[in-house]
Amino acid sequence: MKGPLDPSVYDTTRRVESWWEASAPSWRDPGPLSGEIQTEVAIIGGGYAGLACAIRLGELGIGSVVLDAGAIGWGASGRNGGIVGTRSDKLSESALVRRYGEKEYGRYVEAAVAMNHQIRTFCLENGLADCIQGDCEFELAHSARTAIRMERSQSEYGIELTRLPPDSAPGIRCHGGQIIRPGFGIHPLRLVRALADRAQALGVRVHPRSEVTLWERAGHGHRLVAAGGAATARSVVLATNDFTPDGLNHRFDGRAIPVISNIGVTRVLTEEERASIAWLGGNPGADSRRLLSYFRLLPEGRFLLGMRGDVRGSEAGAARMRRAVSARIAEQFPALAEAEITHFWRGPVCATASMTPSVGLLRDDPTVGHVFAWHGSGITGAQLGGRLLAEVIAGKSTDHIPAPLRGLAPRLPLPGLRPLYVGAMLGLYRISDALS
Template sequence: MTRLYHDSLYDRNTAIGSYWEASAPPLDRATPPLAADASCEVAVIGAGYTGLTAALSLVEEEGADVAVVEAGTPGWGASGRNGGFCCLGGAKLDYGAMVKRYGLAETRRFFQIQIESVDLVTGFCADKGIDADLTGSGEIILAHKPGRLAGLRAEQAQFRDLFGLDCPLLDRQALAARGLAAADFHGGLLIPPGVGLHPLKYLRGLARAAIDAGVKVYGQSPVTAVERRAGGFVLVTPQGLLKARKVIIATNGYSEEASLPALSGRLLPVLSNILVTRPLSPAEQAEQGWTDTTMCADSRRLLHYFRLLPDGRFLFGGRGAVSGSAAAAQRGLRRLRRDFEHHFPAWTGVETEYSWRGLVCLTQPLVPFVGALEEEGLYAALAYHGNGVSFTAYAGRALAGMVAGRQGAADLPAVLRAPLPRFPLAFLRKAYLAGAYGVYGLKDALG
């Protein structure tokens, strides 16, 4: 199985139709297709956050000769279509379970690099002069049922006891006082690290910096095969071959298993949908009581995530369908719109101006992977479980260090370096997902 979803999700010649595309300045650097045979020390597959960060790090810190091949345009995948949540995350595994599996010290190392990752992104934007529309401070998890408040209190204690992080618990009155009043939220847990940002402005700033540093970026150059040759690898694209001693795979949920067999059966791409409204006037914001730009998500297992954007638009996202077809996408958008209107009834008549969808990426152990694959010279960093905006800043740099030989696997938290396992009966991954959606949806409804 090369693609889990409908082919339309992988059509790199079709515009995403996102608000980010409509509002980001174009990338004013050339990214031509690979039109002839070429060679380099390190080849990177994927011009998203991970691939460009790794490439830039290898050039700036090692002076390496690096080329990036991208099936579409830089940022066409998840890096250009996410919700812009630059905050803690990267794994879906509960921290208690993580401690049992990897130990307290390694779990704390993993948590610390999440905090560092947020600082890496904001610091990079400041250093490179990237105006990525940074807004808000921290993320708030909102209890969508009264019974979920107990879970937030337990999470608050976990952050404090395991990591020494103080996360205030806000009641409904405190949320409203902050300008975060919505229907059927019963309190919220404020997790301090994090900012909202414009994903495509950040991505294009990263691409610009990489190209200016000497990274060769080839767009519209899908890799159809990775072949082992004497002295390294050959990446096959429609118009040319790229020879390299080492290869980094940074394709995340858009990995194509036919051309990347090292990842076959090891990843679970999952669809997420986003809508963005027209700009809301100050009066409309005040009518709903939502005037703050803090990033928010609810306590559902099939969560919604949302935030007020700097120009007054409202972004609201949630899970997508299982099939990936155009008809399923429309049904998913209608469901997302109903959920949006349920929580923000004052905005029921506000138009949706943009909507799109994309793939996030999970692994069977529910943690990211950064490191060497089973074949010598082949590396990957991927699977951020829907929260890779910040974590990719660490992952790309860490992988560059491993490729260059500056650091080994032991320098990374154990959470990241465990071998990437295959899903049992991998051809049933979508069936697993459909079953999980049914169970989680029932639990979310019951509270």
């Protein structure tokens, strides 16, 4: 796999040293693809998007295979912050309404809210009840001006907002904020493995360690070649998000923009440290900056904080970002300043030039589907996108996909320069955060 970041980012043989890997029970790995197989739909990428698409296809009676280059959950789906929110874009509400109209905006938000509830139900019904935490998300205002903007926001399309007065979140520097429902925390690796189990129960073939290295046309369909075998299918779905490899299918080159997100998890907090963030309970939270921090008190009493930073993903950058996460914890949560980080890892989140997801079929080749670009908020979005795409493959019109999710993001000029674009974007966000 090859992309614009440091080669180590794409090395699927490297274990992700996350808290999730350390705390998940062992799981029966289905093993790589071997030999030639034929199926209706071949899906590249075994994260939430690819698996949700396969599950929905299975529910509709359509057979599929899911091929992933790494272990199941090796991608972002097994190593994220586990914060289950709703929207997966990087635009303001007003910008979305201007671009797509109120009706499509409403359809999008309602569908994301419904997906959020569906994920909770899935967890409850599939042995993951113990990894659901909380029933809302805290959004903390980083400035007085942002707090005023939040006061004006309205509950709509199934999203419920409750004002959080400034003195109700002691232990963090903020200007109050809002509580957003629905929202909750989960163990992301257990979730992606449970999705793989569900897909297999529906007859889907799921093959980790099966990197697709060649994608060729075969009659009216496609043939995907991996090290141990090949899959021939009527349709192909690309669900590789930020790991979309350059050169596998030139139609997708240069559209996904990887932005690195870094996560630190501390040792188990002391009683006193825990008391300082008692207001958070088991709910996840984030601040309102564009270069936000996101955080959770985990069921084991450890504290998780994630933040953006670094543009290439090199080893040196990792060491720097580990220190930066520690410093951010001390700055935002002074009572936790002594809680050292025991687990640190990172991965790319996927942005696009349109700042919205990319779900649909290629206009000139409807046998190729794509489902990617969740802008750092993909637990809900990727599963929603995967399921909607499956319904389109099964015969629904692409209009079935709400407009903010639909379509293919534009290709960037000089895609090799993506890390530079991201560096510039992070700089602009830093300035806009300081001014807002």
